[in-house]
Amino acid sequence: MKVVTFGEIMLRLSTPGFSRFVQASTFEVTFGGGEANVAVSLANYGLESYFVTKLPKHEIGQAAVNHLRRFGVRTDFIVRGGDRIGIYFLETGASQRPSKVIYDRAHAAITTLREGEVDWEQVLEGARWFHWTGITPALGESVQEELRRALEVARRLGVKVSADLNYRAKLWSVEEAQRVMRSLMEYVDVCIGNEEDAEKSLGIKPKGVDVEAGKLEEAAYRELAQELKRTFGFEAVAITLRESYSASVNGWSALMVDDRDCREGYRSRRYEIQLVDRVGGGDAFAGGLIYGLLTKGDTREALEFAVAASCLKQTIPGDFNLVSAGEVEKLAQGTGSGRVER
Template identity: 70%
Template sequence: MKVVTLGEIMLRLSTPGFTRFVQAQSFDATYGGGEANVAVALANYGFESYFVSKLPAHEIGQAAVNHLRRFGVSDRFIVRGGDRVGIYFLETGASQRPSKVIYDRTDAAVTTLTPDELDLGAVFEGARWFHFTGITPALGETARKTVVAAAKAAKGAGATVSCDLNFRKKLWTTEEAQATMRPLMEHVDVCIANEEDADKCLGLTAGETDVHGAELDEAGYVDLAKRLKREFDFEAVAITLRESFSASHNGWSAILHDDKDCAEPVRSTRYDIQIVDRVGGGDSFASGLIAGLLQKGDTREALEFAVAASCLKQTIPGDFNLVSRAEVDALVAGDGSGRVQR
């Protein structure tokens, strides 16, 4: 089953362990980025996964391509060109000290990717699903045009289109985000968000929830899901619910509203997570939801798969969710003890 994502893959340079930037004498190098993370997870689940992007022809660009190949993602539609791979630096927080990200991605090759460089007919031939995030259109006008062209081509090919809103205040303002993302929703079937994304990208708020604390107004989330679905005519709306007790301790669950099996939005199982690496947690939810909606029997099964998958990812260093379908299914079935498997 063919699935396609489009976006940026970056070089990730992380301080070892929980050291601070000012302490670091070396960095751990890997690769990651919203849509690339989704592509890898879907490949792990057995899908025919394609990542669309642009990377330089030099060795660092090739290293990023090789990293995707390692996990079964096709690079057939990665255009080679441009001068640089975007970089982000990560300092992993602990307890009451938050994690920090510093971007160095200006003029990355993907920001120059135009629709004319892609054979969109071939990209979406036989595709069942297309996924992008709000990060990619935040990279500039050229990237916005490419995302719109790809979404239109995907819809024309009969693929379901999903978008994880993923607001990034270091990339654009609320006003810029809404001016781009609200019209873009015309081409989206499945919207994935948290409370801040919905507010900053689409101008809809989730009740009295405190995004910087651990207070959730569940009724507000339910109402938000309904309003999003009604206003933008989405087939489904998924909202992740993160209770941030500290950088190391989070509550994790989600709501899904799709009208297929339930008249009202459904709430998932809630997981209490001791965080190892929360970067990529939302992407692992998105990939789990895509897999669930394509292959599970009903709304609740799809939601439970997505939440369990993203729970497991947050115990793994790096951007990618390197878990199998069987491991996710085991957690959904209730095997969350963490006992050694011998």
């Protein structure tokens, strides 16, 4: 099965261990980005996974391409050009100290995309699924226009579309996000997000939700998912539920409302995670949900797969979820005790 994602991949520079930026004398180097992370997950599960972006022709751009290829992602449609690859710096938090991200992504190659550089008819020919996140249109008008072109072709070809709302305050304002994102929702079949994304990106505020309290009111999230579905006509809405006790321990589950097995709203199994690296956790969820919806007959099973996949990712350093479908199934159907496998 062919799946396609579109967005920016960045160079990630992380402080070693739990060091602070002001302590670091070296950085650990890898690559990551919302849609690229999803593409890697889908490739690991055995799907024909393509990632579309624009990267410089120089060696760092090539290193990003090589990194994707290493994990089985098809890079046939990556456009080469522009002067630089975006960078983000990560300081991993612990206990009551939160993680921090600093972006250096202005004028990245993807922002120079122009009409005609990507042949979306060719890219999406034979594809079953197209995925994007709210990070991509936040990169500027030229990227918004390219995304809309992709979505129009996907609709014409009958390709299912998912969007992870992923609001990023460091990239655009609430007003601009809502103006752009609400106009793009007509192309979306499956919407993924959390309570902040729904409010900041789409202007729909959940009632009775207090994220900082450490407790989740399931009924409030169920109502939020149903309101999103009614307002925009989505086939399915998945809301991730993170209970942030500290930067080291989180509760993790999700709730979905759809037209099939989750009409009244279905909440998944809940995991308590000892965090290693939560960056990319939402992308791992999106990748797991796409795989589940493509391969499983019951959408509740698809949601359980997605939550288990994301749980495992948050125990792995780096942006990518480097697990197999079998490992995810084992957690989804087992105890998650973490005993040594011999």
